[in-house]
Amino acid sequence: xxxxxxxxxxxxxxxxxxxxxxxxxxxxxxxxxxxxxxxxxxxxxxxxxxxxxxxxxxxxxxxxxxxxxxxxxxxxxxxxxxxxxxxxxxxx
Ligand SMILES: [Zn+2]
Ligand SMILES: [Zn+2]
Numbered sequence: 780x781x782x783x784x785x786x787x788x789x790x791x792x793x794x795x796x797x798x799x800x801x802x803x804x805x806x807x808x809x810x811x812x813x814x815x816x817x818x819x820x821x822x823x824x825x826x827x828x829x830x831x832x833x834x835x836x837x838x839x840x841x842x843x844x845x846x847x848x849x850x851x852x853x854x855x856x857x858x859x860x861x862x863x864x865x866x867x868x869x870x871x
């Protein structure tokens with residue numbers, strides 16, 4: 780979200796014109812304070828929070844993926860053992 784015409788001033792730099800509004804806290808921020816993240820502008824503070832939240836989400840997804848892979852392998856091993864057992868019982 781960009782401002783035009785620029786009337787507000789940056790929350791962190793009183794001498795700089797506001798470039799965007801932080802979508803998280805709504806503070807007016809200048810071009811050097813605004814960072815585009817996921818197609819939206821965030822101030823420095825909120826960007827750090829966004830990054831931390833994204834990092835947590837990635838960590839959760841990673842552990843879920845690991846758990847799912849482990850479960851799939853376990854299931855496969857069980858299935859393979861049952862199948863081999865049936866096969867051997869048939870042969871001998
Ligand atoms: Zn903010
Ligand atoms: Zn600034």
